Amino acid sequence: MVVAASVRMMARSLVIAAVTVAVSCGNDASVPFITVGAGDSVESAVLAEIYAGALARTGARTAVQSGLGGRSNYLAALDADRVQLVGEHTGALLAYLDEHAAARLPQKVEAALSAALPEGLVVSDIADGADLRPRVLLTEQMSTVDSVRSIGDLIPRCGVLTVGVVSAPGPLPLPAGSDQVTGCAFASTVAFPDSAALRKALLDGQVQAGVLTGPPELTPGVTDGITVLTDDDYAVRAENVLPLFRKGLLDQQRIKKLNYVAGELRTDDLAVMIRRVRDEGAAPGEVARTWLDAHAL
Template sequence: MSRAMVLAASMRVLARVLAPVLAVLAVSCGSNEAQPLVVGAAESAESRVLAEIYAQALARTGAAVRIEPGLRGRSEVFAALDAGDIAVTADHNGALLAVLNTGAEAPTSDKVTEELNGSLPQGTITSDPAEGADFEPRVLVTTATAQQRGIESVEQLGAQCPSMVAGVAVVPDLFELPEVAGKISGCEFASTEVFSGPEELHRALLEGRVQAGVLGGPAEFLSGGTEGLKVLADPEDAIRPENPLALVRKGALDDRELEKLNYVAGELTTDELATLVSRVRDEAADPGELARTWLDAHGL
């Protein structure tokens, strides 16, 4: 047999040996490319809505995406980000800062963002905060109290806090707010009473059992509306803002994908997000369908 024939035979044998190996490598590489971005969601209606909005927005960049539900607590969220189990999840900037840096005094959205970026665990970044969607606690008084005491804003309330009993109520199905999130700069109430929900707080205000109310979210979550109540403006940022944002594992998203989340932040508003959350919570609406409709309406 000639040398050329021996070489050709050897090459055929080598090809038969390498073929299975190359096939495995090809499948492996394809599998890595197909690995989806995982968006984590907690059990609250707000988290589920934002997870769907983020996931579908990312999918519209061409990325493969899936949602991982059932996250419990911020410690589990950060562990999942650190382990690479999730790439993205939603939260509030003010609450995150309160958890990560208990001594932070940042009052404005810009300051919260600045201090939050310096407090995040290594390997974690955020999208822009949705400054048009502020879920900070709202301070309520009756319209009669507002007129009698000349109160239009949270700042004007401050000097009168020592003579007032305040009621406090969380809003179900929103992100959990640390106690410091409801702190009102320059205001120390005579005492506070905790109520089971927004409706009970509303009733206590109208009945005069408390003179002020601190609701753990926008007034849109008062199912009976704000009739008889005054929602105090907060132009001086006496209460720390609670803007939704995306927590992102560093390196998990490319520039286009991160930019997409920033576009989402620029379109979110308080009333629209509150409506979406209320529909999921109160009507058992599908958060995926709501997210799709919202993204379409905003050209995202």
């Protein structure tokens, strides 16, 4: 009888201990709950899922709040702590915060952006390999005949050229005027509804140059018979991907995870993910999870 009573007492003690541990783990204040915000663009939704997925793999509890609208809306949500992290571009965010900023090179844009951030917001590493800058286009014939391979080569000729401009579908929005090339004042500008119309206008000679507000990987076929001018001097301001989040939100382990994401993310990877969501109807969470798995993140 004594032995049976002791066994029952031990069993009750184990149950109480187990319940205590479960409650403790469920209410662990050291595990943050992070809501990642996404605006209306496909890229914003994909980046939100990438960051939320990566942070979840560190043990954080995460959720994505999508459809927040344009840049002013999702940044307001971040400022109000309705979301705690969003994906952004260095150049576009800098221009939004400081319209007079002159920085163009990636490191200088990054430094200027850090200085311009409102109190309480910080960034981690930029994705050097994810370059979302607008691209300047010429026909292969014009590029060869006039020996124009870079934007620097084009700048002395800009004043006599008509440029066609088109927005690449899917990426984060660029501020007004961000399609302008530093030092290059075109004679006139014509807007086109899509990249196919711009390509046709270039090949037909209706315009002599083109500006695509995003990498050509987002619009396959746009560069057939077309030269994408190099821009090693960053006449077009740097537009690298990075996360923007509330100060004090993440510990070093989780910041390191975001930095690993930055080190792996490439322009072509991001373009493929955007096209899968935009053109094939794939779920942003699915494409993000596949990419994280492929890069062991």
